């Protein structure tokens with residue numbers, strides 16, 4: 001799950017724009033490639049011209065990518081879907097939206113906006129090439145940008161996830177079959193097919209004299225393959241956890257341990273009951289949480305001399321959840337905080353919070369496994 005990471009460069013339409021850490025490298029590489037092309041095609045220009053026009057072209061290329069992502073975003077915002085961030089990275093850009101569209105037609109329109117925008121830019125630069133001769137700087141710049149934006153539009157229309165064309169394809173299958181999960185699998189499979197085809201084609205090209213283009217094609221294919229697998233896996237997780245909240249999987253039995261016992265005694269209790277996590281109480285008050293992980297962080301030789309209260313996770317450091325927190329969000333929090341369990345606290349009417357259960361990673365994984373084994377029976381859509 002790619003987050004809005006990297007260097008924040010500004011805000012457009014209320015959307016924060018980020019540069020991914022790979023961007024500086026890619027920007028330098030693309031500028032170099034363009035400048036080298038200009039040097040070959042326009043030997044009469046000065047070296048400063050090659051580099052200056054190369055740099056400007058490169059900047060306008062990334063502006064084009066940003067324009068493409070903004071087009072997706074404007075349509076998403078039209079459907080009241082919040083755009084969390086836009087990140088410019090290795091192969092262009094990524095607009096991260098808060099949720100999947102709720103209707104096939106929305107996904108279709110959001111997806112097609114990008115290639116349309118790139119096509120529009122290609123047309124605009126084509127018009128410039130008609131006004132300025134190729135031998136001049138503006139003409140050369142416009143030619144490169146026309147070609148590249150046209151290529152971006154066409155490439156993005158390939159019907160495989162995670163490309164725009166894959167989303168368009170999914171929207172069509174979704175609209176026809178009314179089955180989002182099935183549509184995602186079909187688009188994901190087609191994304192893999194396209195990826196394998198690109199890798200094979202690239203490898204074939206590399207062995208037949210087109211080394212640079214071949215490797216580049218294979219590399220992009222490999223990238224699409226990974227992204228296709230990841231998108232399908234993510235959707236699968238989202239599907240299996242849809243509609244469930246903490247209350248559905250929590251264990252209502254919350255074992256407690258007194259704070260004054262030694263770690264040695266605590267380990268005996270863990271071995272005897274098989275329970276891996278306890279809330280620690282002292283004088284009937286909750287003071288912290290203890291689990292195997294925390295126990296193991298204390299050297300075994302010191303277990304006899306340390307109390308649970310001295311080693312436990314302090315009460316204010318415990319991460320809590322509420323019974324109605326969606327399971328997908330809860331799982332993300334467990335993973336990002338690298339904890340295995342969270343107590344479930346219900347804020348009862350009189351304001352005094354009450355511990356009603358405990359959710360563990362295991363219990364969530366069990367539900368995912370069971371639901372995926374049940375397959376279509378468990379589909380909630």
Ligand SMILES: [Zn+2]
Nearest residue numbers: 114115156164
């Ligand atoms: Zn796009």
